Amino acid sequence: MSFNGYNLLAPYYQFLVKLVYGDLLFTAQTYYLKRLSSTDRHPKIILIIGGGTGQLLLFCLKKFPDARICCVELSEGMVKITKTKLNLNDTARIDFYIEDILTWSSSIKFDFVLIPFVLDLLIEKDRKHLLKIASKNLSASGKILVTDFRKGNGIFQSLLIGFMYWSFRILNATQNNSLPEYEALFASTQLSIEREKRFGKRLLNELVVSYELTPCNTK
Numbered sequence: 001m002s003f004n005g006y007n008l009l010a011p012y013y014q015f016l017v018k019l020v021y022g023d024l025l026f027t028a029q030t031y032y033l034k035r036l037s038s039t040d041r042h043p044k045i046i047l048i049i050g051g052g053t054g055q056l057l058l059f060c061l062k063k064f065p066d067a068r069i070c071c072v073e074l075s076e077g078m079v080k081i082t083k084t085k086l087n088l089n090d091t092a093r094i095d096f097y098i099e100d101i102l103t104w105s106s107s108i109k110f111d112f113v114l115i116p117f118v119l120d121l122l123i124e125k126d127r128k129h130l131l132k133i134a135s136k137n138l139s140a141s142g143k144i145l146v147t148d149f150r151k152g153n154g155i156f157q158s159l160l161i162g163f164m165y166w167s168f169r170i171l172n173a174t175q176n177n178s179l180p181e182y183e184a185l186f187a188s189t190q191l192s193i194e195r196e197k198r199f200g201k202r203l204l205n206e207l208v209v210s211y212e213l214t215p216c217n218t219k
Contacts, residue, residue, distance in 0.1 A: 005168065005170075005171030005172040005173030006074065006075035006077065006078055006173055007075050007076060007077035007078075008077075008171060009077075009171060009173060010053065010075060010077030010078045010080070010081055011077070011081070013052055013053050013078070013081075014052070014053045014055065017052075020160075021204070022201070024199055024200070024201060024204065024207070024208060025116075025117065025147075025208060026055055026056070026059075027199060028147045028197075028199040028208040028209075028210045029055075029056050029059075029114070029116045029145075029147045029210070030056065030059050031147075031197055031199070031210050032145055032195065032197075032210065032212050033059070033060070033063060033112075033145070034063070036063075041111075041141070042064055042066070042067070043064055043067050043110075043111035043112045044066065044067055044068070044111055045067060045068045045069075045070070045108065045109075045110050045111055045139075046060055046064065046067050046068070046069045046070070046110060046111065046112045046113075046114065047069075047070045047071075047072070047108075047110040047112070047113045047114065047134075047137060048060070048069060048070070048071045048072070048114045048116075049072050049101050049113065049114065049115045049116075049118055049130070049134070050072075050073060050074075050101075050115070050116055050117065050118040051071055051073055051078075051082070051114075051116060052078055052082075052116075052117075053078055053081045053082055053085075054078075054081065054082030054085050054086075056114065056116055057069060057071060057082060057094070058085060058086075060114075061090050061093065061094075067093070067111075068093055068094075068095070069093060069094050069095070070094075070095045070097070070106070070108065070110070071094060071095070071096050071097065072097045072099055072101045072104050073096070073097070073098060074098070074099070074100055074101070075098075076098050079096055079098055082096075083096075101118075101130055101133065102126055102129055102130060102133070104133070106137060108137065109137060109138060109139040109140075109142065110137050110138060110139060110142055111139050111141070111142050111143075112142065112143055112144075112145060113134040113137065113138060113142065113143075113144045113145070114145050114147075115130070115131075115134065115144065115145065115146045115147070115148075116147045116148075117147060117148055117149070118130065118148070119131075119146065119148050119180050119182075119185070120148050120149050120174075120176065120179050120180065121168070121173070121174040121175060121176060122175055122176060123175045123176055124180075124185075126175070127180055127185055128185065128188060128189050131144070131185070131186070131189040131191060132189055135189065135190070135191065135215050138215065142214075143194070143212055143213065143214055144191065144211075144212075144213040144214070145210065145211070145212055145213070146182075146210070146211045146213060147208065147209070147210040147211075148179070148180070148182075148208070148209065149161060149164075149179055149207060149208055149209075150179060150182070150198065150206065150207065150208065150209040151179050152200075152205065152206055152207060154203065154205060156203045156204075157203070157204060157205070157207055160204070160207075161179065165177045165178070182209070182211065186211070186213060190215060190216045190217070191213045191214070191215060191216065192213065192214050192215070192216045193211055193212070193213060194212040194213065194214055195211070195212040196209065196210070196211050196212075197209070197210050198210075
């Protein structure tokens with residue numbers, strides 16, 4: 001895939017996200033991670049697919065001080081901005097790959113694979129391929145956390161999603177023009193939904209959804 005538009009968006013990305021959504025997207029991305037207690041098994045190695053300008057990465061660095069984090073991000077502009085927010089100790093714990101996740105490969109098994117607002121950008125076959133890559137790279141007790149936009153019934157939400165796809169296509173920042181059917185997508189890639197949580201506020205009622213997934217054969 002080739003999303004050159006994200007290099008153009010990178011300097012303004014976090015400002016635009018905050019302007020339109022406030023803290024909604026960050027709250028959704030970190031929801032399950034925040035609820036890991038001191039008695040839960042904390043991840044030793046985490047894969048973040050995408051991740052924008054580093055807000056989720058910074059959270060993981062603080063929440064899991066002993067974890068190593070691998071970030072696969074297609075946009076060099078996003079990675080450059082993320083690196084400006086890191087200190088030397090942080091940098092020593094992170095491996096950045098400016099690559100297409102669909103062709104990236106690794107022998108590492110991750111305790112968490114985080115996929116924030118990526119599936120909505122891809123065509124169906126690439127969505128399936130990405131989820132299969134995530135499953136293949138999970139540790140025995142690993143989990144996939146997917147956060148993304150969902151289809152709503154409200155007119156305002158429909159207009160917002162429609163405008164998002166229209167503007168992203170102009171900027172060459174998406175392959176797609178519609179949101180996934182998540183349950184069918186996960187079933188087709190043999191992933192089981194362990195937990196689901198929806199998020200929204202005011203006119204953005206249940207605009208975002210987060211899933212905790214595990215491969216079906218591990219249940």
